[in-house]
Amino acid sequence: MPIERIYIGYTNPPQYIPAFTGYHYSAPQPVMTKPFILRWGIISTGRIANCFVTDLLVDPETRDVTDVAHNVTAVGSRSVQSAEKFIAEYAKGDKSIKAYGSYAGVFADPNVDAVYIATPHTLHYENALDAIKAKKHVLCEKPVTSNAAELRSLLAAAKEHGVFFMEALWTRFQPLTLEVKKISESGVLGAPLALQADLSDDFQLNEIPKTHRALDPALGGGALLDLGPYPLIWAILALYEHPYNQGAAPSNVSGTMLKTPLTGVDCNTSFTVTFAKRELAAQAILSCNMNIASYHTGAVIRYEKGMITIAAPIYCPKSFTVQYLEGNKVTKEETRQFEYVGTGWHFQADEVARCVRDGKSESSLWGHDKSLVEMDVFDEVRRQGNYKFPPGVEKVV
Incomplete structure (x- = not known):
């Protein structure tokens, strides 16, 4: 008996993603006339951050997403010049995005709802803790911390300050x-x-x-x-x-x-x-x-x-x-x-936006x-x- 081989290709996201709307999220998406817009601050301006921002700015409708959308409102780096260069190269030179020469500036910005932390592993704990204390929602690159004790401390802080917290393991989404x-x-x-x-x-x-x-x-x-x-x-x-x-x-x-x-x-x-x-x-x-x-x-x-x-x-x-x-x-x-x-980073951002919109902590x-x-x-x-x-x-x- 010959082996039956079936090749299934998904080449147009609008034809594919809706099949998983009910599966992907625990509750049906609400009917909304306008998408919920999450305002992002970017912490660090390295390669991972530019991958994330490039995908963040892809039109959500290309993946058949209409209930959430994303704006980058602030970028923090070691210098204002570095942040400005990042905005010019990876955020379409958007003049409305605030460039900061420190991460603290992003954490204090009232136009930032959530931060994406893309610093080296061993800086994740202190960067995430600063963001949490500023009552910003956090998406932190993998590995989320240097050890499990640091993560448990961050989760306790996120609960205390009432913010959403998630590790950015983009593959999962x-x-x-x-x-x-x-x-x-x-x-x-x-x-x-x-x-x-x-x-x-x-x-x-x-x-x-x-x-x-x-x-x-x-x-x-x-x-x-x-x-x-x-x-x-x-x-x-x-x-x-x-x-x-x-x-x-x-x-x-x-x-x-x-x-x-x-x-x-x-x-x-x-x-x-x-x-x-x-x-x-x-x-x-x-x-x-x-x-x-x-x-x-x-x-x-x-x-x-x-x-x-x-x-x-x-x-x-x-x-x-x-x-x-x-x-x-x-x-x-x-x-x-x-x-x-896009290259796959935006799916996790959509998840963060929906969780923040729905008041979830994780x-x-x-x-x-x-x-x-x-x-x-x-x-x-x-x-x-x-x-x-x-x-x-x-x-x-």
């Missing part, structure tokens, strides 16, 4: 990810049993300065915190979030590291995350490397009756393949492809519990790998 979750939890493939995921990149470590974020331990350098969130997010999505798991934390985490002699940060890290506390018995084998390139298959989720293969790059994949099995025999194969205007898609699972896993892997940050880096321990 992309259309492809939502579809993978839907299939994973539909039961058509049975229970998940095993998962493998890797993200690697050749940083040319011998060619970059030791002060580079990838190499500097004072900036949280190394493969685990920089690349590790992306393999782990697929384990959280497919295993931790699965209904069979009933919200249980991993039962075991085991990790190992190889460190570069250049600065002592981890260059190659692999870790296993096991779930075996409730109805789910599954294991994720995850890896991240800073001295080699990734390979095409970024993640594979294996189930009782099939598997889902996710193409690289796993932080923003554009296709996945589902294989249906009878024993070891593939009986059907489906490949699904996704395209949209997202139902990437809630505080999931960031805590992530940081608890990373803390344990670092402990087992004997990777300690320099004194003073961790503001809460």
